[in-house]
Amino acid sequence: MHSLLLLFKAPLQAWGADSRFKTRSTNKEPTKSGVIGLVAAALGRSREESVADLAELEFAVRVDHPGSLMRDYHTARNWFGNKKNSQLSTRYYLSDAVFVVALSSPDRAQLETLEAALRRPVYPLYLGRRSCPANPNLVLGIKDGDGETVLRAQPWFAPTRVREQAYNPVSLQILRDARQGEPADTLRDTPVSFNPEYRQYTLRAVYRAEPVEVENPNGVEPQDDFMKEVTEA
Amino acid sequence: MTYFSRILLNPQRREARKLIASPQAMHAAVLASFPPDSPVSKDSRVLWRLDIQGASYTLYIQSPEEPDLRHLQESSGWESRPGETAPLGKLLNKLEKGQSWGFRFTGNPVKSLPVADGKRGKVVPHVTAEQQLGWLLHKAEQWGFTIAQDPETAQPLANVIGRNDQRFSRRNPHEDGALHSVTLRQAQFDGVLVITDVDLFKKSLLTGMGKGKAYGCGLLTLRNVLS
Numbered sequence: 001m002h003s004l005l006l007l008f009k010a011p012l013q014a015w016g017a018d019s020r021f022k023t024r025s026t027n028k029e030p031t032k033s034g035v036i037g038l039v040a041a042a043l044g045r046s047r048e049e050s051v052a053d054l055a056e057l058e059f060a061v062r063v064d065h066p067g068s069l070m071r072d073y074h075t076a077r078n079w080f081g082n083k084k085n086s087q088l089s090t091r092y093y094l095s096d097a098v099f100v101v102a103l104s105s106p107d108r109a110q111l112e113t114l115e116a117a118l119r120r121p122v123y124p125l126y127l128g129r130r131s132c133p134a135n136p137n138l139v140l141g142i143k144d145g146d147g148e149t150v151l152r153a154q155p156w157f158a159p160t161r162v163r164e165q166a167y168n169p170v171s172l173q174i175l176r177d178a179r180q181g182e183p184a185d186t187l188r189d190t191p192v193s194f195n196p197e198y199r200q201y202t203l204r205a206v207y208r209a210e211p212v213e214v215e216n217p218n219g220v221e222p223q224d225d226f227m228k229e230v231t232e233a
Numbered sequence: 234m235t236y237f238s239r240i241l242l243n244p245q246r247r248e249a250r251k252l253i254a255s256p257q258a259m260h261a262a263v264l265a266s267f268p269p270d271s272p273v274s275k276d277s278r279v280l281w282r283l284d285i286q287g288a289s290y291t292l293y294i295q296s297p298e299e300p301d302l303r304h305l306q307e308s309s310g311w312e313s314r315p316g317e318t319a320p321l322g323k324l325l326n327k328l329e330k331g332q333s334w335g336f337r338f339t340g341n342p343v344k345s346l347p348v349a350d351g352k353r354g355k356v357v358p359h360v361t362a363e364q365q366l367g368w369l370l371h372k373a374e375q376w377g378f379t380i381a382q383d384p385e386t387a388q389p390l391a392n393v394i395g396r397n398d399q400r401f402s403r404r405n406p407h408e409d410g411a412l413h414s415v416t417l418r419q420a421q422f423d424g425v426l427v428i429t430d431v432d433l434f435k436k437s438l439l440t441g442m443g444k445g446k447a448y449g450c451g452l453l454t455l456r457n458v459l460s
């Protein structure tokens with residue numbers, strides 16, 4: 001098993017799994033459909049083309065920094081038409097979030113093709129939504145091992161500000177495709193077709209793996225003023 | 234003897250999430266830190282408070298008896314961060330009239346509406362941050378302290394730093410266990426207080442202030458005024 005690692009560290013990301021119509025939500029972690037859409041864009045596939053080969057990749061995410069939820073009251077208007085009405089929508093984004101994503105496959109050549117495409121993408125790359133351009137250091141490379149194992153071995157990618165405020169050690173959440181018999185949540189984010197006339201997604205079982213503990217030498221020792229006053233009185 | 238304890242909860246853990254989400258579950262878990270024959274006294278009771286700052290969840294417990302926090306740590310804490318407990322007595326002995334202390338307090342700000350015949354009316358919550366701060370300024374006197382004032386602007390040195398509405402259902406033992414829905418409005422305050430009546434202040438510290446004491450309200454913690 002080999003894993004292609006991607007770092008998602010742009011100012012804004014949006015990963016909706018079930019939004020329809022005028023409220024466009026975001027999940028707290030990247031969705032498989034969003035990431036596969038990103039890879040398909042890098043490969044230059046049109047929306048009508050099949051993504052079945054990409055949907056078969058195993059998917060795992062590590063949450064390096066959850067970021068914060070941002071709500072955008074969004075208006076759009078056609079300035080050239082006769083219609084005067086603004087189209088209103090509410091869009092949610094994750095701001096300043098950092099994720100490491102692993103796409104795993106036994107076929108290393110396939111991952112190498114994807115890696116090359118992501119380094120020289122045909123279409124521009126976005127983290128889940130058109131208004132969220134991807135960061136330049138997106139591709140971390142291919143490692144041997146399944147997604148969860150490889151993610152456990154990665155260093156922590158949080159920004160300095162986050163490190164300095166966090167404790168030592170920190171624990172990072174890992175979510176991955178569930179295997180047979182594991183307790184799982186379901187999410188409708190496995191893409192079947194991105195064809196705009198016939199978009200379709202199927203269910204994916206998501207397993208919350210045991211969080212990984214990472215050393216954080218810049219971190220603060222939990223200092224507690226209230227406890228200190230009692231113990232040092 | 235009174236003890237003060239703290240334990241960090243790990244929000245990644247299922248049991249911890251349950252406690253964080255439900256003040257009833259947390260109350261039960263806190264009380265489970267004491268043996269069933271733990272003495273009940275009027276002068277002091279078990280109080281707790283959950284402080285949430287970013288991703289860190291700190292549970293403070295003040296209790297007449299030393300708690301056994303191992304089960305909490307096993308089910309909802311961190312293996313590498315055991316709970317800490319220390320006697321509160323020394324800090325209590327240090328308190329004197331006129332002293333200034335930094336404080337944090339989570340309360341349940343409510344008032345009762347006036348009705349005829351001097352009876353107590355319907356209890357309604359204070360809703361806005363201004364009302365809630367006003368409630369604290371008004372109540373402080375009954376609890377043996379006042380809120381310090383900024384020498385320049387003469388504004389009270391206290392802020393509402395968090396507001397939270399808890400909703401849950403509860404069985405009423407007086408009505409054959411009928412289910413009632415409970416709404417608990419919590420406000421957390423940070424500020425500086427000045428002790429005006431030491432004995433009254435100590436009593437308020439030990440017995441808790443205001444309503445909702447079983448559900449994470451009423452515990453006031455002190456810290457150095459500079460920090």
